[in-house]
Amino acid sequence: MKLHEYQAKAIFARYGIAVPDGSLAHTAEEAATAAASFGGRAAVKAQVHAGGRGLAGGVKVVSSPDEASSFAAGLLGSRLVTNQTDASGVPVESVLVEALADIGSEMYVAVTMDRDHRGPVLIASAGGGTSIEQLAAENPDAIITEAVDPILGLMPYQCRRLATRLGLTGAALRDAAGVLSSLYRIFVENDCSLVEVNPLIVTGDGAIVALDAKMDVEDDALFRHADLQQLRDRNQEDPLEAEAADDDIAYVSLDGSVGCLVNGAGLAMATLDVANAAGAAPANFLDVGGGATDEKVAKAVGIILSDPKVDRVLVNVFGGILRCDVAARGITMAYAELQASQPLVVRMLGTNLEEGKSILAASGLNVTFADTLTEVTAALSTPQAGA
Numbered sequence: 001m002k003l004h005e006y007q008a009k010a011i012f013a014r015y016g017i018a019v020p021d022g023s024l025a026h027t028a029e030e031a032a033t034a035a036a037s038f039g040g041r042a043a044v045k046a047q048v049h050a051g052g053r054g055l056a057g058g059v060k061v062v063s064s065p066d067e068a069s070s071f072a073a074g075l076l077g078s079r080l081v082t083n084q085t086d087a088s089g090v091p092v093e094s095v096l097v098e099a100l101a102d103i104g105s106e107m108y109v110a111v112t113m114d115r116d117h118r119g120p121v122l123i124a125s126a127g128g129g130t131s132i133e134q135l136a137a138e139n140p141d142a143i144i145t146e147a148v149d150p151i152l153g154l155m156p157y158q159c160r161r162l163a164t165r166l167g168l169t170g171a172a173l174r175d176a177a178g179v180l181s182s183l184y185r186i187f188v189e190n191d192c193s194l195v196e197v198n199p200l201i202v203t204g205d206g207a208i209v210a211l212d213a214k215m216d217v218e219d220d221a222l223f224r225h226a227d228l229q230q231l232r233d234r235n236q237e238d239p240l241e242a243e244a245a246d247d248d249i250a251y252v253s254l255d256g257s258v259g260c261l262v263n264g265a266g267l268a269m270a271t272l273d274v275a276n277a278a279g280a281a282p283a284n285f286l287d288v289g290g291g292a293t294d295e296k297v298a299k300a301v302g303i304i305l306s307d308p309k310v311d312r313v314l315v316n317v318f319g320g321i322l323r324c325d326v327a328a329r330g331i332t333m334a335y336a337e338l339q340a341s342q343p344l345v346v347r348m349l350g351t352n353l354e355e356g357k358s359i360l361a362a363s364g365l366n367v368t369f370a371d372t373l374t375e376v377t378a379a380l381s382t383p384q385a386g387a
Contacts, residue, residue, distance in 0.1 A: 001217045002049040006096045007231050008213035011190070015182040018209045022098035031072035032065040034097035040064045043098045046075050048090045049236040051214070052082035058092070061100065068097060086255075091235055101209055106199035107166055108132045109180065111187040119150040120187065122158070122180060126166050128199035154184040168202070175208040176200075190228065191221030219245070240284075240303050249288060249300050256281025258380065259304035259313040259342070261297075261331070263288050263322045271316045274373050278380035283310045290321035297322075297330020298337070305340045312343045314380065319350025326352075328359035335365055345370060345379045 003011075009019040023034035024047070035042040046058035053059050058080045062068040072095050079089035106128035114121035124144045127135045136143050146162045148154045159177035168176050179200065187195045196214040203209055222229055234242050244251030250265065254272075258280045262268035268287045275282045284307065288300045304310055317327045327348070334340070343366040348356050360367050370376045 001219055001222060001228070001232055002236065003215040003217065003228075003231055004047045004049070004094075004233065004236075005045065005213050006047060006094075008195075008215040009210065011186060011215065012182075012210055012213050015186055017179055017182050018207060019213065020098040020101055020209065020211065022096050024094055025072060025097055026076070026094050028069040028073035028076065031095055031097050032069035035062060035068035036065040038097070038099040041100055042068060043100060044068050044071050044075075045096045045098065046080050046092045047094045047096055048080050048082075048092055049233070050080070050082045050084040050090055052084050053080065056080055056082040058082070072097075093235060101201060101211060102204040103199075103211075104202045104204050104206075106201050106211075107176075108196075108198045109183065109200050110194065110196040110198075111183050111192070112194045112196075114145075114147065117147045120148040120154075120184070122146040122148065122154070122162055122184070124162055124166055124180075128201075132198055148184065153188070154181060156181070170206075172202050172206050172208065175206075176202075179208050179210070186215070190215070191218045191224060192216060193218050240307060244286075244300070244303050247296065247299050249296070249303065250286065251300070251303060252285040253307065254282050254284050255309075256283045257309050257311045259283045259307065259310040260286055261288060261301060261304060261313060261315045261317070261327075262286060263290055263292065263317050263320075263327070267316060267318060271314065274316075274376055275314060275380055278377040280312075280314075280380040282314075283307055288322070288327075292322050292326065292330070294326055294329045294333060297327050298333035299330075301331050301334035302338060305334060305338050305342065310342060312345065314376065315344060315346040315348070316376070317346075317348050317350075317356075319348060319352060319356070323352040324348045324350060324356030325359060326356075328356035328363075332359060332363045332365065335363070341366065344368065345376060347371065347373070347376050 006024050012019050025031040025034050041063050043061050046053055060071050075092045078092050080092050081089035108125040108128035110123045125142050144165050146158050159180040163173045163176040183195050194216040197210045198212050201209050201211050238253045258275050260271050260282050262271045265287045272282045345368050347370045368379045370379055
């Protein structure tokens with residue numbers, strides 16, 4: 001689950017990290033009032049779950065309340081398209097109006113998980129700002145990393161070493177080390193997958209301030225954080241992903257046209273590879289789970305069929321806890337309810353295989369059965385698969 005900047009900054013402040021004074025505005029008038037409280041000059045920032053806002057026109061430094069009002073009016077109610085969104089963008093329902101900061105220098109810092117290290121890692125660069133991705137691509141040596149032992153945790157000397165490598169000295173080095181320690185505490189104590197500040201600045205008088213804040217919380221850990229659950233903004237989420245999450249279905253929307261119904265995350269990933277190998281781009285990742293009922297399978301298939309990109313459906317089920325007949329009944333239920341006609345390519349193995357095939361064969365649906373992944377690839381390679 002992603003948090004908005006203003007939400008993450010409120011958490012930062014609780015951990016003693018300095019952030020600019022700011023006010024959330026839902027109307028142009030509120031934005032003007034907020035800007036006036038900061039003397040007229042302020043930064044107005046679209047609150048969306050996407051990076052790249054500045055380059056996309058979602059952030060502006062204004063010089064008067066009227067300019068703040070005008071800029072906010074243009075943003076609110078619109079959809080902001082950035083390099084981290086799809087072509088439809090994300091809705092802007094609020095803006096954060098902040099006091100301007102005296103920027104001496106900018107840095108990038110983040111805490112995330114490193115698969116190679118199999119644990120948390122701090123990432124930093126003395127070149128913070130809107131082009132950090134470009135910097136990382138063009139000059140990888142500019143990116144500094146500090147791996148953290150997940151048992152021992154982040155050690156004070158690691159914070160000091162990282163701050164030193166960022167070129168900081170004196171009080172700024174000490175304070176930045178403290179901020180790094182606090183960011184790691186936020187990461188661990190809130191079960192985050194990412195905590196990011198871009199930029200973390202040194203002000204003209206040497207203070208360390210987080211001008212931006214990004215937090216991604218691990219969905220599977222949200223049950224431990226009732227307070228964070230209240231911060232969810234469904235309007236920023238893909239509608240089908242949000243619907244799936246409500247029904248405990250692991251679903252991620254992709255760009256292709258082949259809907260995928262699979263039980264088991266590993267099998268689902270392999271199924272995506274099979275579809276891609278056949279030149280048929282998947283429309284989704286979906287793991288319906290091992291203990292799914294007829295109704296849950298029907299719900300999952302309904303979500304797949306609700307995606308207008310989907311022109312056919314690939315079913316790859318290994319019948320174990322989820323029996324093949326349960327999967328088949330759920331599929332037919334969803335197709336009947338939605339009066340759908342997309343062709344099906346179905347590979348089933350395991351418990352109640354013959355019953356599952358019989359249910360689908362008798363359903364009148366456009367089904368092509370496959371016993372092997374090679375047969376699945378051949379069926380998907382045919383433009384009219386299932387015909």
